[in-house]
Amino acid sequence: MTRRKHAFILLCLLNIPFLTTPSWAVENVYDGAWYLSAGAGRSFYQMDSDNFINPGPGWPDDHYYKNSIHDGSFVDVTAGYAWTRFTNWFPAFLLGLNYTYAFQGKVSGYVNQYNLNQFKNYSYSYDFSRQTLMAVFKADIYKSDYCLMPYFIVGTGASFNKGSNYEEEPLENVTPRISPGYGTGNHVSWSYIVGVGVDYMIRDDIWVALEYNYGDFGTVETGKGQGTPTVTGVNYSDVNLSNKVKANSIAINFTYLLNYV
Incomplete structure (x- = not known):
């Protein structure tokens, strides 16, 4: 009889709520999973600098002005690690490495020779492209x-x-001048993005997102000019064009949690 009492008491203790794992504790534990993300979008570029190139000794600078850059499309992939939990507030954090390839665009403007409005003599353009490699951090704020x-x-x-x-x-x-003939230039710049978006969970491990971000991609440069002497005495071999590039971008991304359980 005593043994039966002890067994009954032990069974009751095992079923007391404080000895089981409460639901809030499960919800507040983050599960980890590797993830892959791929997307495509459009960048609406901005340029905030002109160029002033000296055409020769004793002459005022030529002003390469009204710089503009055509909007361009891009594709990107991201791989990293995600922390998720079954809760409304802060349901996920993701840390990854993003690679973006932006398709070729074009920088264009006009040249005021000798920096005089009455000598707006030329239009100019050069092609622009970029590739970025960034560490990115993403935090989902609330799950509706x-x-x-x-x-x-x-x-x-x-x-x-x-x-x-x-x-x-x-x-x-x-009358056409001898073109400066600026060549191909490559430049590596520090860059950053900040943005917001909305994830939609198709299922727990597959998400689709609509995102807006603002990015600063540093400086784009042409190569040096050609060495042919000009009438004004310069050969452009030690000068190039340089512009700052920023963009407002929109994108659609698909994310897959690889080992999600």
Whole structure:
């Protein structure tokens, strides 16, 4: 009889709530999983610098102005590690390495020779492309009943920028000059992005996102100019064009948690 009492007491203790794992404790434990993400989008570029190139001793600088850059598309992939949990607030954190390839665009503007408005004599352009490699951190802030998770994202790393294929055309009634013939230039710049977006959980391990971000991609440069002497006494062999590049971008991304359980 005594043994039966002891067994009964032990059974009751094992079923007392404080000896079981409470639901809030399970919800507040993050599970880890490797993830892959791929996306595509469009960058709306901005340029905030002009160029002033001296055409020769004793002459005022030529002003390469009204710089603009055409909008361009891009694709990207990200690989990293995600921490997720079954809760509404801060349901996921992701840390990864992002690679972005931006398709070729074009920088364009006009040249005021000798920095005089009455000598707006040429239009010019050169091709621009970039590739970026960044460490990115993403935090989903809240999970709604509709499986929507707004998030913020930040990233920083290197942007590999290329300027090439310089061309210029004289405007109407202007006699062509010897073109500076700027060559191909490659420049590595520190870059960063900050952005916001919304994840939609198709299922627990597959998400699709719509994202906006602002990025600063540093400097794009052409190569040095050609060595042919000009009438004003300069051969452009030690000068090049240089512009700052920033962008507002929108993108669609798909994320897959590889070993999610």
